[in-house]
Amino acid sequence: MLRLEKRPTPSRFWSWGTPVLAVALTMIAGGMLFALLGKDPFLAIKTIFWDPLFGEFAWYLRGQLLVKAGPLALIAVGLSLGFRAGIWNIGAEGQYIMGAVFGAAVGLAVYPTESRLIFPVMILAGAFGGWVWAMIPAILKTRFNTNEILVSLMLVYVAETILSKAATGFLRNPEGHGFPGSRSFSNYPAAHNPEIFAGTGMHWGVVAAFIAVIFCYVLLQRHIVGFQIKLAGQAPRAARFAGVDPNRLVVLCLGLSGALAGLAGVFEVSGPAGQISIDFSSGYGFTAIIVAFLGRLNPLGILLASLVMALTYVGGEGASTDLGLPKAAIQAFQGMLLFFLLGADLLSNYRIRFTLIGKETR
């Protein structure tokens, strides 16, 4: 018989062991899924996890890892603060889009002026755009006690509509022969977010992600606000007793995660994506939720998790071109990761006991 027994204190080993276990289980279940699709499961797993790092095109794909991991880490680290406080911002994708639209709008408004100030101002505008978009659920929650999960999620679809309006209307390239999409930032040096070292994939967004990780780490470990965030998530009544104002925390956490998502958006649009286009929205905002949990809501863990997740993106693309795996199979694969992670989390709070039926009823 299997029995679950609550541990007196959460297991330290399993709280870090579960992400590893979850990745392993995902490989097994994913392999079975690929086998059912008629592909060689070992080859598929190797294409996803091995080739981007050590395969034939690793010299290029390794750089792509940072390109994908940067925005994921930036968004996830912001989300993790809210998640720790029990404030569920599910709409980072919308804030990411709005950050890109705001930042791009500022840059394109002054085109073709050349000035060193343009890029920094775009960055601020991007952060502001994400922050504004996150303030909508924050204010509705503090004023009218609405559910931030629903409001922030719904606003993703509003943001996507605004994005397509931007790409086909107010930000469209006037010299683009009527095709949707804005001017390209790669042709506009003052507003371009280039690779800092060629071939590494390292752009200013990746630098920002590192800074955000360090900032959040210090906030959580050393600062009273970080303590209040953790307290509010674990024991809301105790937080009130400790003098934490829940509304202030909602505004702070949503605002910070929105601003970071907005930053990710503006770095992406001015760098790797290069322009506002209809399909700019790439799901980073949603995938970052998985990254946040895979990294245990811990800033350093998130850094690692964003690299793992980037691997599935880069490797997944390889698998779909080389092996013809459908895109949806890769998404299912990423979803499994969160599923197994949440399932395996049981281990950190519970102990599994095997008991013989005969012994109990003696």
Place this chain on the structure above:
Amino acid sequence: MTRENLLTIEGLSKSYPGVKANEDVSFKIATGEIHALLGENGAGKSTLVKMIYGLVRPDEGRMILRGQSYAPSEPREARASGVAMVFQHFSLFDALNVAENVALGMDNPPKQRELAARIREVSEGYGLPLDPARLVGDLSAGERQRVEIVRCLLQDPKLLIMDEPTSVLTPQEVNILFDTLRKLSAEGTSILYISHKLEEIKALCDEATILRRGKVVGTCTPREKSAREMAEMMVGATLNSPERPAGELGEVSLEVRNLSVASANPFGTSLRDIGFAVRKGEVLGIGGVAGNGQDELLMALSGEARTKRDSIQVNGTDIGEMGPNERRRLGLVTAPEERLGHAAAPDMSLMENALLSGDVRKGLTRKGFVDWGATRAFAQGIVEKFDVRTPGISTAARALSGGNLQKFVLGREIMQDPEVIIVNQPTWGVDAAAAAFIRQALLDLAAKGAAVVVISQDIDEVMEVADRFAALNEGRLSPPVPTKGLTIDEIGLMLGGAHGMHKAEVSHAEA
């Protein structure tokens, strides 16, 4: 008296990882006997009755019920054998009526109308009047307990187990309960009565088995022993009563005027027009049956609930609109009743929990950055001074026993050298020796000139520490009176007498 044995317990043992909850426990209960199970918190009383009620399986030993081997694997089986239990914490649904609640706890409930008639019949037969159609949310704690008792009685039990039944009752309600239990006993129902209130046991019980650290350390006939002798058997040491150093009372430190707060919870109690003043060096005791507004009063005083600006004053400053930390800065600290989740965060370490309320007065942060060294020293100080039994200060709060965590929480507030301290149920679940220590620490604070408010359901405790006494009843506070010369009957009347015994149920409707 030679009565037939109903239940014989032989050598029961039960271990949990790291603790022996029960070790070789043996005793007998005769038919119709009221048998007391006496012991401090953590002595193993609960584990023992859980084994009798089929919630926990013993590792070793056996039980014999009415001459037959008895090993219930689940409560349903225990009930089928005639064993019923009234728990300390009620398992009732506020939004359902009495009859529906009773039906939920029965294995084969009869039709509602039939059940209502039987509830009426049984409850009146045993002097516990209950209206089957009333919503449980509207009932007093005493009446809720009746629902639980009647639910058991409907099953016609041979053995009724009662776990700390009087902790929520007024003295008058206790008397009514005791009449009921005596009547049951006279009809041949045995009762296993768990308590640490010795006067009650002396008044009610025929025999007593005393547990300490999971073992039987003695048996006695309570009528023949003094309360002190039994307490010393329980604790295994001689006890000192707290001493009250005589001190001069200073000026008014905490003043509450026309304090009214609507409860946030639909089944909570709203505070109505509360007023009192506490002087420096004075201890005010606030008694009352659970659920009469104690929690709400503490939250209004702590700053978790805001009130009108001038409803509360500390040393002449209006603090009604201030939050908890601003109040702490002015010298007002509080200790809520609920330890896990309110006074302390369960999954956080003791060190983090020391920071939780100690930040402001102990200066544990600098420009918002936590000084973990100072925090560690503060936590370590609490653990040492208040004898908190823990492997270390990085242990999670939830891993501590209730009594130890209570010591930690009280110690955390007391060691902040407050000018005003308000505590709710300060010794709830704490063993006798530690309770005496906590009471002494509160009295020492008063001697140093702090204004102390002790909210407690334990009348003996209030009488022991307080200079003046006020009763909280349905959100209203009686005018405080000096404790000296107050009799238990007078207190009972102040607490609101016996709920529901005057057939005054109509008055609840307006509430």
